Amino acid sequence: MEMVDSATDIETRLSSMVEVRESRIGGKGCFALKPIKQGEIIHLLSGELLAGNEVDTRIISGQSRPDDELQIDDDLFLALDEPSYFFNHSCEPNGGIRNKSELFALRDIDAGEELTYDYATTVGIEKAPGWILKNNDWSMECRCGAESCRREIKPVTSVPEETLQRYLNVQAFPDFIKRQLASSLPSLNTAIF
Numbered sequence: 644m645e646m647v648d649s650a651t652d653i654e655t656r657l658s659s660m661v662e663v664r665e666s667r668i669g670g671k672g673c674f675a676l677k678p679i680k681q682g683e684i685i686h687l688l689s690g691e692l693l694a695g696n697e698v699d700t701r702i703i704s705g706q707s708r709p710d711d712e713l714q715i716d717d718d719l720f721l722a723l724d725e726p727s728y729f730f731n732h733s734c735e736p737n738g739g740i741r742n743k744s745e746l747f748a749l750r751d752i753d754a755g756e757e758l759t760y761d762y763a764t765t766v767g768i769e770k771a772p773g774w775i776l777k778n779n780d781w782s783m784e785c786r787c788g789a790e791s792c793r794r795e796i797k798p799v800t801s802v803p804e805e806t807l808q809r810y811l812n813v814q815a816f817p818d819f820i821k822r823q824l825a826s827s828l829p830s831l832n833t834a835i836f
């Protein structure tokens with residue numbers, strides 16, 4: 644029982660850092676309820692676990708859109724629940740994803756700021772057998788308003804190498820993406836893994 648209690652305490656503490664409301668980026672977004680320090684966990688993104696072909700089936704049937712699920716391994720996704728679903732993309736994000744689905748602060752964040760991450764950092768390029776759609780085809784129009792906005796967001800290898808290196812230097816990639824980058828972009832300095 645003690646284990647359950649402490650897990651609930653952590654969840655309560657994390658969810659109390661985030662508020663969902665209307666966003667200028669689009670639709671709803673997640674906002675910081677209090678100041679968050681650089682490196683601190685913002686939220687553990689969670690949801691139902693799905694394999695790649697299950698995600699494809701949902702997209703083909705119209706049950707979900709191609710950018711609704713978060714990829715967390717070569718052939719594993721999360722159908723995000725609330726508030727995880729409402730974190731918006733930004734091309735100049737204040738958060739990043741590390742480990743499997745841990746959103747953390749890339750810099751100090753003020754209370755009231757919208758919390759974002761770069762969706763491309765979680766979209767892999769290698770396709771496991773059994774998938775129906777091609778992951779490489781994924782793209783999303785972006786109007787995040789950042790000076791460096793890429794306009795069209797695509798899988799991780801579409802991100803300019805200097806931006807990838809900046810994310811690498813602060814470990815702002817899930818583990819499976821680090822593995823995929825190390826094999827597909829050997830010019831990156833991946834020694835810090």
Ligand SMILES: [Zn+2]
Pocket residue numbers: 733734735785786787788789791792793794
């Ligand atoms: Zn953008």
